[in-house]
Amino acid sequence: MKPLVSILIPAYNSEAWIADTLRSAIGQSWQRKEIIVVDDGSSDRTAEVARRFASAGVAVVSVPNQGAAAARNHALKLSQGDYIQWLDADDLLAPDKIERQLAALKEGDSKRLLLSSPWAYFSYRTNRARFVPTSLWHDLSPVEWLLRKMSENLHMQTGTWLTSRELADAAGPWDTRLMSDDDGEYYCRVLLASEGTRFVPQSKVFYRVTSSSRWSYVGTSDKKKNALLLSMKLHVKYLRSLEESDRVRNACLIYMQNWFENFYPDRPDIMAELQSLAAELHGHLETPRLRWKYAWMEPFFGRNTAKRAQMMLPQMKASLVRAWDKTMYRLETREAGVSSNAQAVSVTREN
Numbered sequence: 001m002k003p004l005v006s007i008l009i010p011a012y013n014s015e016a017w018i019a020d021t022l023r024s025a026i027g028q029s030w031q032r033k034e035i036i037v038v039d040d041g042s043s044d045r046t047a048e049v050a051r052r053f054a055s056a057g058v059a060v061v062s063v064p065n066q067g068a069a070a071a072r073n074h075a076l077k078l079s080q081g082d083y084i085q086w087l088d089a090d091d092l093l094a095p096d097k098i099e100r101q102l103a104a105l106k107e108g109d110s111k112r113l114l115l116s117s118p119w120a121y122f123s124y125r126t127n128r129a130r131f132v133p134t135s136l137w138h139d140l141s142p143v144e145w146l147l148r149k150m151s152e153n154l155h156m157q158t159g160t161w162l163t164s165r166e167l168a169d170a171a172g173p174w175d176t177r178l179m180s181d182d183d184g185e186y187y188c189r190v191l192l193a194s195e196g197t198r199f200v201p202q203s204k205v206f207y208r209v210t211s212s213s214r215w216s217y218v219g220t221s222d223k224k225k226n227a228l229l230l231s232m233k234l235h236v237k238y239l240r241s242l243e244e245s246d247r248v249r250n251a252c253l254i255y256m257q258n259w260f261e262n263f264y265p266d267r268p269d270i271m272a273e274l275q276s277l278a279a280e281l282h283g284h285l286e287t288p289r290l291r292w293k294y295a296w297m298e299p300f301f302g303r304n305t306a307k308r309a310q311m312m313l314p315q316m317k318a319s320l321v322r323a324w325d326k327t328m329y330r331l332e333t334r335e336a337g338v339s340s341n342a343q344a345v346s347v348t349r350e351n
Contacts, residue, residue: 003032005033005081005085005098006080006081011050012089014089018046021089022056024092024093025093030096037058037061038078042062061074066176069186072086083098084168091208093159093205096203097203097205101162116200117205118201134154135148136155137201143242151250151255171190171192175234179224192241209318229273232255256278264288291310
């Protein structure tokens with residue numbers, strides 16, 4: 001019998017996107033699947049929209065708001081699948097994503113093999129998504145994968161992975177302490193329990209960029225900064241558990257330096273803790289520098305204003321790009337609808 005795949009979707013205030021996400025899950029060419037949505041105490045109509053797909057075999061469970069990690073853990077407990085496909089409530093899977101990944105398995109392959117796939121950002125139009133390869137888009141050992149991620153400031157989107165039940169059980173539950181980067185920390189543990197990754201280039205995931213803050217967004221939240229610190233310390237611990245070497249220590253220092261700006265200058269306590277860890281790794285973290293586009297503002301308006309501009313202006317630009325993409329999506333959808341109606345009228349007249 002073919003393996004059962006559990007497509008698990010944690011959802012919070014995802015009314016605008018959940019229908020498209022569920023259609024991409026239901027439309028998977030891999031027929032033996034179950035789809036479970038855990039609504040994490042949404043204040044909008046997320047659960048109501050999701051329940052409209054009950055006839056298509058979608059199970060929807062509502063729980064009090066406890067965060068993404070807790071919602072994922074609840075979904076995993078409810079699932080029965082031999083393989084686990086995580087899917088955020090605003091993202092999309094290509095129709096053959098799961099089938100292609102399972103087809104890449106060879107007879108005799110271990111259940112501890114972790115399957116991955118390409119991914120690309122999009123806002124509204126998937127046909128505009130650009131798949132840009134990184135050094136993680138290869139078959140890699142756990143230590144090599146983590147080295148590349150941490151030293152090159154890379155990541156893989158949550159939906160790219162297909163994880164066996166055995167591997168998920170070995171990794172343990174999602175860490176509910178983490179309000180940011182919970183997926184990054186979780187897949188560190190999955191990798192540690194794995195025998196390596198197999199990258200399947202034909203399978204695809206579409207990672208939607210929305211105007212609302214994602215679970216992984218840190219911003220100015222002290223709680224999220226505390227969670228990010230914990231995730232960073234765990235990342236360093238996990239990589240060092242695989243190998244203790246100069247290249248590992250260097251990768252850890254680069255990783256810490258890349259994220260250091262999230263705490264400077266308003267969290268000196270976290271900065272001191274990271275400097276202590278850097279010293280243990282035979283290194284030192286440099287004072288974060290503003291990007292050249294914003295550095296000129298510091299002498300005139302102060303560090304905090306320049307830092308806010310560095311955070312906010314790219315977000316404003318992204319919002320304008322999303323608004324344009326939304327407009328074009330609506331126009332293209334409307335034109336497609338008019339064309340379909342015209343064809344239907346033509347066929348009717350001919351008959």
